[in-house]
Amino acid sequence: MALIVQKYGGTSMGSPERIREVAKRVARFVKEGHQVVVVPSAMAGETNRLLGLARELNPEPSPRELDVIASTGEQVSIGLLSVALHAIGVKAKSYTGFQVKILTDDAHTKARILSIDDANIRKDLVAGNVVVVAGFQGIEANGNITTLGRGGSDTTGVALAAALNADECQIYTDVDGVYSTDPRVVPEARRLATVTFEEMLELASLGSKVLQIRSVEFAGKYKVKLRVLSSFTDVNSTDMGTLITFEEDENMEQAIISGIAFNRDEAKITVLGVPDKPGIAYSILGPVADANIDVDMIIQNASTEGLTDFSFTVHRAEYKRTMEILESKVKPAIKARGVVGDDKIAKVSLVGIGMRTHAGIAAKMFGALAGDGVNIQMISTSEIKTSVVVDEKYMELAVRVLHKAFELDKEPTQENMKP
Ligand code: ADP
Numbered sequence: 001m002a003l004i005v006q007k008y009g010g011t012s013m014g015s016p017e018r019i020r021e022v023a024k025r026v027a028r029f030v031k032e033g034h035q036v037v038v039v040p041s042a043m044a045g046e047t048n049r050l051l052g053l054a055r056e057l058n059p060e061p062s063p064r065e066l067d068v069i070a071s072t073g074e075q076v077s078i079g080l081l082s083v084a085l086h087a088i089g090v091k092a093k094s095y096t097g098f099q100v101k102i103l104t105d106d107a108h109t110k111a112r113i114l115s116i117d118d119a120n121i122r123k124d125l126v127a128g129n130v131v132v133v134a135g136f137q138g139i140e141a142n143g144n145i146t147t148l149g150r151g152g153s154d155t156t157g158v159a160l161a162a163a164l165n166a167d168e169c170q171i172y173t174d175v176d177g178v179y180s181t182d183p184r185v186v187p188e189a190r191r192l193a194t195v196t197f198e199e200m201l202e203l204a205s206l207g208s209k210v211l212q213i214r215s216v217e218f219a220g221k222y223k224v225k226l227r228v229l230s231s232f233t234d235v236n237s238t239d240m241g242t243l244i245t246f247e248e249d250e251n252m253e254q255a256i257i258s259g260i261a262f263n264r265d266e267a268k269i270t271v272l273g274v275p276d277k278p279g280i281a282y283s284i285l286g287p288v289a290d291a292n293i294d295v296d297m298i299i300q301n302a303s304t305e306g307l308t309d310f311s312f313t314v315h316r317a318e319y320k321r322t323m324e325i326l327e328s329k330v331k332p333a334i335k336a337r338g339v340v341g342d343d344k345i346a347k348v349s350l351v352g353i354g355m356r357t358h359a360g361i362a363a364k365m366f367g368a369l370a371g372d373g374v375n376i377q378m379i380s381t382s383e384i385k386t387s388v389v390v391d392e393k394y395m396e397l398a399v400r401v402l403h404k405a406f407e408l409d410k411e412p413t414q415e416n417m418k419p
C-alpha cells in the first residue's frame, strides 16, 4: 500500500464527463489498495473567468479580494469530484485549503506555503477516505484567504506530498509527460522518460508551464517523487509519464540538452550613451531596485570615447514603470543620451545538464539561429542553460530551429550522451 497524491489540472477537470473520468482513475488506485489524496484545479477557464469578472467591476481590484474570488474555482471542483466519487461507491471527503489548514504568507495572489496541518487528512485516510483538497489556495496568519499564483495547484499537490511524506506525487495534465519543448509549438517534440530536478527547475523558471516553478522547488527541497502524466489515457493505463529525478540517484544515461523553454514575459530597455565609469550600473539599476522591480538579463557594451550603452530586461508588466523611472530619474542624473525600449521580445532557452561537461553548445545554438536569419539581441548563460532574447515574432521559429539543430526529436544516441 502506498500513499499517493494526485493533482488534476483544469482541462482534466473541465466538464462533468472529465470529472467522472478523474473519479474512475482515483477509484482504480483505491481498489489497488492505496491511500489517495486528490488535489483538483478549478475547471478549465474558470480562474480566468473569475478574474475577468473582478476586472470588469474594477480595473484594479484589491489582491485580497481577488483571492476571495479566484479561490472559489477550486472549491467547486473539490465538491464536484467528491460527489462523483460517492456516485461510484468511493468514500471521499473534501477540504478547502483554509479548512486543512494550508498556512501561507500574506502575499495575496502569489502567496508561499509556510506549513500544512495534516492531522485531519491523516485521520480521514486511516478511516478509508479519499481526501480531496482544493489546489491553489491557503490562508494567512490573520485568517485571510490567499492564492498561490497561477498554476499553483501543482504546488499544493507537491507540498501536500511533502507534508504527508507520500510515496509519490502524480501531476495529471493534458499531455502525457514533460517534452523536449512545448508540443503545441513543436509537434515533433519528444517525451522525456526522466528529467533531472535541476533541469526541470530551469525549464519551469524559463517558461515551461507544465509545472509551476514552486512545485519543482518543493519537490527538490523535500525530495518528493514527482511524476507528470496524462489524465486522458485509459484509467487502467500503466503509462509512467515523466519522472523528475535527482542526480544522486540517477544512473541513467542523459542527453546533453533536455529541452527548450520560451516565454514572452519580458521587455528590454537600453540606456544609451552613459559615461563608462565606476558606479554607473548602480546609478541605473539602483532606482529600479528601489521600486521593487526585478531585473533579469543585463548587458553593458564596451565603451567608445568614454560612453557605453547599458541594456537589461524586466518583466513585461513592469516595462512602463521602469521606462518612467529611467526617463525621470536616471537619465538626468547620469546625463545619458537617451532611453529606448522594446516590449515585443521573447526569451528562448536551451537547458541541459550536459552543458557542464560539453563545450561548444552556445556556439552551435548561435550558428543554428544565424542559419535561419534570427537576430540575437541579448544572451545570458548559466551552468546548465543558455538563453537568447529575440524579436517576439521569431520566437516559434527559433524554438523549432533549435529543436532540429540539437536533434531533440530523436532518442539520445551514444555520441549525444554525457560521458
Ligand atoms: P494543467 O491545467 O493540467 O495544470 P497546464 O496548461 O498548466 O495544465 O500545463 C500543461 C501544458 O504545458 C501542456 O498542454 C503544454 O502545452 C504546456 N507545456 C509547455 N512546455 C511543455 C513541455 N516541455 N512539456 C510538456 N508540456 C509543456
Ligand code: ASP
Residues within 6 Å of the ligand: 009, 010, 041, 042, 047, 048, 073, 135, 136, 149, 150, 151, 152, 153, 154
Ligand atoms: N486554477 C488556478 C489557475 O488557473 C490554479 C491551477 O490551475 O493550478 O491558475
Ligand code: MG
Residues within 6 Å of the ligand: 009, 151, 154, 209, 210, 211, 212
Ligand atoms: Mg498548470
